[in-house]
Amino acid sequence: MKAIIQRVTKASVTVGEDQVSSIGRGICVLLGISVDDTQRDAEYMVRKILNLRLFEDENGRAWAKSVMEREFEVLCVSQFTLQCILKGNKPDFHSAMPAELAQPFYNSILESMRSAYKPELIKDGNFGAYMQVNILNDGPVTVELTSPAGPTDPKQLSKLEKQQLRKEKVRSKGHSESAREKASLRSRQDPSASSGAEGDVSSDREP
């Protein structure tokens, strides 16, 4: 999963003549889901988006506060073109998750964000629609996030797979599973399960 986070003074989404969404200060998130993404990627992304320190604190110290700490808004828009692989100069989108799977997954990510923060401060585009997204990038400040299990980072992926294997070995030796492992396993098996991001969201820990 990839996200482009732009810090904004304001942002809005228009479909045809209608403005469907708008925010004031905060972040505009363009979110690209890959065909390989799981609940694990979603949890990472929700946590990072909400906790990324892109704002000043009260004393003007830069990179000190997150969108949540400043109580700013989030405009999230699905953006499959981020899962682009170039074939020469032509973008190929076969690694983007197909819309019929991506839409419910994307909606669950929005719900996780709303549960972890304040529902009324998380705004959305129109999934799959042809939109004009008006972004007033403040700075500019733009950060790219890639979820650790994403297919674009094969090195990290194989590291995660090894960790998973080690866990499975430990389990097969008869050690008891920790609650954390149980939760992680459950969320991998059932992508519709609750993300658990609410509990994790204020933590600095890297997955």
Next chain:
Amino acid sequence: MKAIIQRVTKASVTVGEDQVSSIGRGICVLLGISVDDTQRDAEYMVRKILNLRLFEDENGRAWAKSVMEREFEVLCVSQFTLQCILKGNKPDFHSAMPAELAQPFYNSILESMRSAYKPELIKDGNFGAYMQVNILNDGPVTVELTSPAGPTDPKQLSKLEKQQLRKEKVRSKGHSESAREKASLRSRQDPSASSGAEGDVSSDREP
């Protein structure tokens, strides 16, 4: 080197009260230069930015035409925050090229773009200034580009280093250098050398 390319209906840059730049249809490029980037990364990026097929053709076929083929405009803005490494939730920018080096390098990239296309269709922000970048993202369509020699892709980097080593071995055996190798070597040694992007720019070849 990283670039975030947004396809736009229009885009502009404001510093304080003054609009310093604006374009109509085209692309807005946010460009992040890393401390390890060389002329090779610049050449790749200029070529890809100008030739990326993000636009429809006359018959409405999607992903068919580049910004150059449609004679649209380019707004390029330097964006060091793209070279961000997260320490927990705090962005760290030590891998961004320091401003005193990045500014002349960035200006040379703009010049390469202007030479490869039409100078009057390439617009710029104010390097290092606090800007408001107004982006009307059309679609939205957003693509992330990473130059192949960039430090964010260690696997590819080590591949390139191996290729370079092989070339050096071949040379030490007394084989004659091809013009291409000479050019590539020169541009790595002298980052101020001409980018050569003009000649390459219409090619589909991957470096």
